[in-house]
Amino acid sequence: MDLGPYLLFASLEGLVHAAVLSLIALGLSLVFGVMRIVNVAHGEFFMLGAILAWWISGFVFGSPAIGFLLALIIAPLIAGVIAMSSDWLILKHLKYDPEATIIATIGILYIIQQAVLMTFGPDARPVEQPFNYRLDLYWFGFSAYKFFVVFSAIILLFSVWLVMAKTKFGLILRATQLDSETAQAFGIPISTVYSLVFGVGAAIAAVAAVLIVPIQQAHYLMGGEPLLLAFIVVIIGGLGSLRGTVAAAVLIGMSDGIISVFFSPNLAKIIATLFVVIVLLIKPNGLFGSEKT
Amino acid sequence: MKRDLFIHLGAIALLFLLEILGIFSDYHQGNFARILVLTVYGIGYNVLFGYTGLLSLGHALFFSAGLYAAGLSIYHLDYNVGQALILAFCFSVLVSLVIGYLALRTVGVSFMIVTLMFSQIAYLCILYFGGITRGDEGIVIQQSSRVFLSLDLSDPTIRYYSALTVFSFCLVFNLWIARSSFGRVLIAIRENSDRALMLGYNVQLYKLLAVIISGTISGIAGASYGILFGYVGASFAAVPYSIFPLLWVLLGGAGTVLGPLIGAIFMFYLIDYASDVTDAYMIIVGIALLLVTLFARRGLLGELRYRFFPWIP
Numbered sequence: 213m214d215l216g217p218y219l220l221f222a223s224l225e226g227l228v229h230a231a232v233l234s235l236i237a238l239g240l241s242l243v244f245g246v247m248r249i250v251n252v253a254h255g256e257f258f259m260l261g262a263i264l265a266w267w268i269s270g271f272v273f274g275s276p277a278i279g280f281l282l283a284l285i286i287a288p289l290i291a292g293v294i295a296m297s298s299d300w301l302i303l304k305h306l307k308y309d310p311e312a313t314i315i316a317t318i319g320i321l322y323i324i325q326q327a328v329l330m331t332f333g334p335d336a337r338p339v340e341q342p343f344n345y346r347l348d349l350y351w352f353g354f355s356a357y358k359f360f361v362v363f364s365a366i367i368l369l370f371s372v373w374l375v376m377a378k379t380k381f382g383l384i385l386r387a388t389q390l391d392s393e394t395a396q397a398f399g400i401p402i403s404t405v406y407s408l409v410f411g412v413g414a415a416i417a418a419v420a421a422v423l424i425v426p427i428q429q430a431h432y433l434m435g436g437e438p439l440l441l442a443f444i445v446v447i448i449g450g451l452g453s454l455r456g457t458v459a460a461a462v463l464i465g466m467s468d469g470i471i472s473v474f475f476s477p478n479l480a481k482i483i484a485t486l487f488v489v490i491v492l493l494i495k496p497n498g499l500f501g502s503e504k505t
Numbered sequence: 506m507k508r509d510l511f512i513h514l515g516a517i518a519l520l521f522l523l524e525i526l527g528i529f530s531d532y533h534q535g536n537f538a539r540i541l542v543l544t545v546y547g548i549g550y551n552v553l554f555g556y557t558g559l560l561s562l563g564h565a566l567f568f569s570a571g572l573y574a575a576g577l578s579i580y581h582l583d584y585n586v587g588q589a590l591i592l593a594f595c596f597s598v599l600v601s602l603v604i605g606y607l608a609l610r611t612v613g614v615s616f617m618i619v620t621l622m623f624s625q626i627a628y629l630c631i632l633y634f635g636g637i638t639r640g641d642e643g644i645v646i647q648q649s650s651r652v653f654l655s656l657d658l659s660d661p662t663i664r665y666y667s668a669l670t671v672f673s674f675c676l677v678f679n680l681w682i683a684r685s686s687f688g689r690v691l692i693a694i695r696e697n698s699d700r701a702l703m704l705g706y707n708v709q710l711y712k713l714l715a716v717i718i719s720g721t722i723s724g725i726a727g728a729s730y731g732i733l734f735g736y737v738g739a740s741f742a743a744v745p746y747s748i749f750p751l752l753w754v755l756l757g758g759a760g761t762v763l764g765p766l767i768g769a770i771f772m773f774y775l776i777d778y779a780s781d782v783t784d785a786y787m788i789i790v791g792i793a794l795l796l797v798t799l800f801a802r803r804g805l806l807g808e809l810r811y812r813f814f815p816w817i818p
Contacts, residue, residue: 250614252562252621305799310614311560315755316798318562318748322791329785436744440625443618451615478633485626489607492619496610 217351222473223466228358228427230465231365235420236438237445237461238372238454243413245452246389247406249303249313253321254417255439257295261287261418262430263328266337280342283422288415294324295414299407308406321435328432341426361423368419369458376454385409389452441468444484448491449500456500509818513680513762517673524665534665540766540773541668542730543749545675547757547765549722550750552679555760556688557715558695561608562617562747563624564723569631569742570600571724573638576737579650581637586653586732590725597724598717605716609709621747628742643738651732664733671729675722679762682718683818691715692760723750745787752790755797758804762818767805 240254264287269279298320306312343360346353376382387395388405396402417438421430428434445464449456464484471480491499520541523529529537546568553559574596578584584592608619632640651658658664682688690711693701702708731737740746750765753772757764772793779786797804803811810817 244614248614250618302795302799312798312802314560314562314614314617315751315794318751319791319794319798322787322794326785326788326791330783330788334784436625440622443622447611447615447618447622451618476633478629481629482626482633485622488619488622492607492610496615 214351219470220349221352221354222470224354224358225473226466226469227362228424229469229472230462231362232420232424233438233441233445233465233468234369234458234461235365235423236417237442237449237457238369239413239416239420240442241446241449241452241454241457242372242416243410244446245454246385246409247308248452249308249310250317250451251410251413252314252317252439253298253324254413254442255435255437256321256324257291257414257435258417258421258438259328259430259432259435260291260294260324261421262339262425262428262434263332263337263432264290264418265422265425266339266430267332269339275342276340277342279340280422280426284419287422288418291418292411292415296407296411299410303410304403304406325432325435332432334432337430339425339430355427357426361427364423365420368416372416373454440481441465441484444481444488446498447488448498450498453498453500456498459500460498509680509684509816513676516763516766517669517676520669520672524662524669529665531661534661536773536777538661538665538668538733539730540769541665541672542726542733543773544753544766544769545672545729546723546726547750547753547769548675548679548762549719549724549726551719551754551759551761551765552682552691552722553715553719554751555754555758555764556683556695557691557712557719558698559712559715560617560751561620561719562751563604563620563622564720564750565742565744565746566604566620566624566627567597567601567720567723568727568730568746569627570720571597571727571729572731572737572741573631573727574724575728576644576646576731577637579646579732580644580737583650586651586658589732590728593724593728594721597721597728600724601717601720602713605713605720609712609716621744624742624747625744628739628744631739631742638737638739641739643736643740646731646735646737648735651735653732658733659735667733668729671725675725676762676766678722680818683762687711687714695760745790748790748794752793752797755804756793756801758806758808758810761804761806761810764804764806 236258240251243249243251265283268283268286269276272279272282302316303313306316341357343357345356347356347359376385384400384405387400388402392402441464445460446457448464449460468480468484471483550564553561571593574593575589578589578592604623608616608623611619631638648659656663658667690701690706694708694711698708727741749772753765753768755768756771757766757768775789776786779789801808806817
């Protein structure tokens with residue numbers, strides 16, 4: 213293949229990375245935006261989504277598309293419920309103190325990860341693609357499923373924006389984000405909102421996992437890498453800024469995909485970090501961040 | 506105040522006595538040599554977290570900076586142990602200066618994220634330059650290279666005394682910091698950094714100094730670990746090695762000099778037993794983190810200080 217088509221191929225791979233990363237980082241940023249806490253276990257909810265997708269697809273006979281659709285509904289639901297109950301059982305009692313919650317979510321990270329290891333074992337689990345169709349792009353064939361992943365991610369991002377900007381629930385979220393005490397004084401049940409947001413954040417990560425797992429395989433240690441990339445993204449984009457998060461996710465996801473194709477995935481992350489260093493030196497609050505933390 | 510000096514020197518003397526009287530079996534002697542070096546790491550972590558109030562999630566970076574500086578210089582450049590230690594010291598100072606300067610441009614949760622991120626990237630760098638570091642497989646330092654002042658550091662008894670020596674120096678240094686006016690400023694920053702700033706202290710400079718001291722002690726721990734146990738591998742740079750010192754310090758009591766020792770002994774043996782039972786022994790770490798944040802925020806010594814002995818440094 214010549215350089216031109218090869219670059220096109222790498223960019224398409226980058227687009228898939230960017231789509232999935234935007235979803236993962238969006239979940240992290242949404243939780244931070246509303247609750248002012250960082251969920252270190254976020255990557256494990258992603259992993260949980262992937263493992264559940266594999267587990268669910270094992271029960272379904274016939275077309276893999278049925279298992280995929282079931283997983284797309286059930287996996288985020290389970291991940292969300294686990295997240296909500298950990299919020300209710302643990303984070304609420306820490307009064308969302310930033311330091312204590314970060315330590316507690318590290319605890320949740322290891323409990324989820326090791327529980328999956330105990331239950332499902334250490335092997336990497338493949339999941340069949342819901343449909344198998346290759347688009348002929350003249351120089352190379354490219355899986356249509358990957359386009360479907362990008363398309364679904366865009367739809368989901370758009371719906372999150374729609375909910376945040378146009379619905380009453382979005383209004384409640386934005387009110388809580390701006391000033392939780394005043395919001396509570398106006399009768400918004402803050403603790404329910406917090407639980408829901410924590411659950412939704414985890415569910416979005418799980419959706420991203422269900423989408424990517426037919427391409428990637430499910431494994432109990434797979435949560436570390438997306439967490440690292442999501443952290444890079446939120447630092448560049450500015451913690452809590454949804455617009456900045458998506459912009460930075462597209463940038464980092466594309467470059468991560470392209471550099472991974474041409475060189476190595478590890479080098480891609482090293483270069484992304486150099487970019488973070490530059491951002492920290494120029495704008496410590498991130499490119500889209502506000503002045504207050 | 507003499508009683509705090511008495512207790513800490515007493516703890517060191519006790520660790521000497523245990524060895525002199527031959528109370529340790531070979532197994533526990535080896536474990537305690539490891540625990541003492543790891544406690545040095547915990548002491549380094551405690552300077553930043555316990556005294557200055559800055560939560561770092563990436564101290565494995567500093568530990569492995571010392572570990573790899575010592576290990577690689579011995580393995581590739583035929584440095585002797587003395588030269589390797591000096592190099593590891595200088596490299597740790599440099600790394601903690603650079604990382605501290607960058608990470609301290611952020612505050613609060615961003616600081617925690619940025620430290621974790623830098624540490625993960627250091628881990629990926631170690632894997633990426635596998636030609637030099639041999640990545641996951643790691644480097645074994647030959648016994649013939651592990652000789653210092655004609656003492657064979659791979660001998661279990663000499664190794665224990667070496668670990669105890671490094672530990673004693675760092676413990677006394679930590680005690681000195683806790684009692685000095687410098688340490689008081691760090692505690693003031695932990696309690697209320699705005700007020701410390703208003704009182705005229707250069708908070709940013711003090712925080713940077715705390716990162717450098719903390720990172721350098723962690724680096725010394727890493728270098729000692731590599732030299733005493735003869736193995737340098739990428740697993741020491743991975744996330745769990747950033748979480749362990751946090752957990753030791755939390756269990757023993759953040760901002761107490763002996764806290765890291767108590768936490769390290771407890772966790773070392775707990776993980777040792779758990780790993781015999783299951784492969785998923787890290788679940789113990791997760792449960793311990795949750796329990797300590799939910800029910801014992803002060804840790805053991807912190808609780809004792811709060812209830813009975815307000816003079817514990």
